[in-house]
Amino acid sequence: xxxxxxxxxxxxxxxxxxxxxxxxxxxxxxxxxxxxxxxxxxxxxxxxxxxxxxxxxxxxxxxxxxxxxxxxxxxxxxxxxxxxxxxxxxxxxxxxxxxxxxxxxxxxxxxxxxxxxxxxxxxxxxxxxxxxxxxxxxxxxxxxxxxxxxxxxxxxxxxxxxxxxxxxxxxxxxxxxxxxxxxxxxxxxxxxxxxxxxxxxxxxxxxxxxxxxxxxxxxxxxxxxxxxxxxxxxxxxxxxxxxxxxxxxxxxxxxxxxxxxxxxxxxxxxxxxxxxxxxxxxxxxxxxxxxxxxxxxxxxxxxxxxxxxxxxxx
Amino acid sequence: xxxxxxxxxxxxxxxxxxxxxxxxxxxxxxxxxxxxxxxxxxxxxxxxxxxxxxxxxxxxxxxxxxxxxxxxxxxxxxxxxxxxxxxxxxxxxxxxxxxxxxxxxxxxxxxxxxxxxxxxxxxxxxxxxxxxxxxxxxxxxxxxxxxxxxxxxxxxxxxxxxxxxxxxxxxxxxxxxxxxxxxxxxxxxxxxxxxxxxxxxxxxxxxxxxxxxxxxxxxxxxxxxxxxxxxxxxxxxxxxxxxxxxxxxxxxxxxxxxxxxxxxxxxxxxxxxxxxxxxxxxxxxxx
Numbered sequence: 001x002x003x004x005x006x007x008x009x010x011x012x013x014x015x016x017x018x019x020x021x022x023x024x025x026x027x028x029x030x031x032x033x034x035x036x037x038x039x040x041x042x043x044x045x046x047x048x049x050x051x052x053x054x055x056x057x058x059x060x061x062x063x064x065x066x067x068x069x070x071x072x073x074x075x076x077x078x079x080x081x082x083x084x085x086x087x088x089x090x091x092x093x094x095x096x097x098x099x100x101x102x103x104x105x106x107x108x109x110x111x112x113x114x115x116x117x118x119x120x121x122x123x124x125x126x127x128x129x130x131x132x133x134x135x136x137x138x139x140x141x142x143x144x145x146x147x148x149x150x151x152x153x154x155x156x157x158x159x160x161x162x163x164x165x166x167x168x169x170x171x172x173x174x175x176x177x178x179x180x181x182x183x184x185x186x187x188x189x190x191x192x193x194x195x196x197x198x199x200x201x202x203x204x205x206x207x208x209x210x211x212x213x214x215x216x217x218x219x220x221x222x223x224x225x226x227x228x229x230x231x232x233x234x235x236x237x238x239x240x241x242x243x244x245x246x247x248x249x250x251x252x253x254x255x256x257x258x259x260x261x262x263x264x265x266x267x268x269x270x271x272x273x274x275x276x277x278x279x280x281x282x283x284x285x286x287x288x289x290x291x292x293x294x295x296x297x298x299x300x301x302x303x304x305x306x307x308x309x310x311x312x313x314x
Numbered sequence: 315x316x317x318x319x320x321x322x323x324x325x326x327x328x329x330x331x332x333x334x335x336x337x338x339x340x341x342x343x344x345x346x347x348x349x350x351x352x353x354x355x356x357x358x359x360x361x362x363x364x365x366x367x368x369x370x371x372x373x374x375x376x377x378x379x380x381x382x383x384x385x386x387x388x389x390x391x392x393x394x395x396x397x398x399x400x401x402x403x404x405x406x407x408x409x410x411x412x413x414x415x416x417x418x419x420x421x422x423x424x425x426x427x428x429x430x431x432x433x434x435x436x437x438x439x440x441x442x443x444x445x446x447x448x449x450x451x452x453x454x455x456x457x458x459x460x461x462x463x464x465x466x467x468x469x470x471x472x473x474x475x476x477x478x479x480x481x482x483x484x485x486x487x488x489x490x491x492x493x494x495x496x497x498x499x500x501x502x503x504x505x506x507x508x509x510x511x512x513x514x515x516x517x518x519x520x521x522x523x524x525x526x527x528x529x530x531x532x533x534x535x536x537x538x539x540x541x542x543x544x545x546x547x548x549x550x551x552x553x554x555x556x557x558x559x560x561x562x563x564x565x566x567x568x569x570x571x572x573x574x575x576x577x578x579x580x581x582x583x584x585x586x587x588x589x590x591x592x593x594x595x596x597x598x599x600x601x
Contacts, residue, residue, distance in 0.1 A: 018439045019442050029455075137584070141575075142576050143535065143575050145538055146534075149554065150568070153561050249444065270450075286447065289444065
């Protein structure tokens, strides 16, 4: 168990380090001087130079990278060029929108996909299975922002049940805030649910063909007991893998979906920061998202060992 | 026992293809979209750059099958021209991914050892970046436009193809026919070209179809946020962006470009499913 844990954590750490270099290098080649951007075109060269010095932009690349990474490790994400507030404060303000949104979407996707996958697998080849798999084929093909537009048309414009966009803030109460996140979460969840349902079904079908399932049935256990207690547990590994990967899709998806619904989340923050050339915000938020993806995938890998003892040796 | 009539392999694949529902439906949809895109080079029902305010926001009718947009442009014509853009971006992006990813994957499999480990770690790094997030970053940094969209989408196809070809190649290297080739003195490069590549071509074809579909979706997302093809070149994502502000009065503006994306992606996915069934019987079990 320990060597596996250590090796996996080690590769995770290396991936994180390489990713941080990529993020930093990518944004270093961006055309345009942040100091010049902040002061405007009319500022004197001296003023720009002074600001560059103050922002540490005149230091060599490696020094700037080290101080950025060092700050990151102690929770100092730098200071926004445009808002002049610590990036960590911006992130905290925006994360209270994006994180609940992503979690709600993940919950909806799992809550739809696992039962559908289970039902399809246990009724393989029947009409319900065909319909469910046809629907999931369609779900995979639907772009989430288009689905979002259709949801807005039906639920916000035609039926007037839910808001078409914007976010009242959690201070306005839990219910109005949740209402504002509901349509975006559905739009995000649908394509993911479609993929997850297919994976659940095929993983279950693989397991249902195994000897131990036949043995369990032969010793008199009911279909449902075998399905829930034996088959589902063994089918969880591929399902977990996909869930881990989907977290990354959900994070990226929030960028688009937050733009559709005008939600003040992390996705919109990145988007605005890119257009304003607020590089330190882009750098830190992207790094934070990438780190989240790496850590989630690490946790998923480690959870395999918890689910399946055979994997602990390797 | 009567001797079995031998069927040439290509013929038997064709016959099985006709029996595969998802392959045939996928092929039909893909062919229709490709034909519409090709046709748009020589003919569209209306000129897509023609602004005619008098005809603006017309619902679908006999003259304008899919209606008109807020500038009075014919939506069907715009979808046809937009198809060109979507297909070109996704196709070249798949080309970049295959062109760089397959050699890398084959190299890693052939060399093994630290090189393999290093390349796969690099792969992990690219995988850690949510593809869409990075595509948005790349296009925003280097400027919006179709070419940068291609590069941004293409980069994230590289590790996908590297992984698929590495896994395929690794499974082949211990096989006897490869050993025989090595015994006869062939080098690793030669073996990869002559034996490995033809044997993983099926895998790559199926993966290529999937990445093509994902590329269509990615291009639509990028042009939706204004980072893809620039006006006046119509693109499906941009049409949806423009439809958003009009959704209350002209929902048809949102419906048809969206359907075009869904049909294209659906067609390609069905084609990919069908291909993987046809080309690799082992994959059938995983359906």
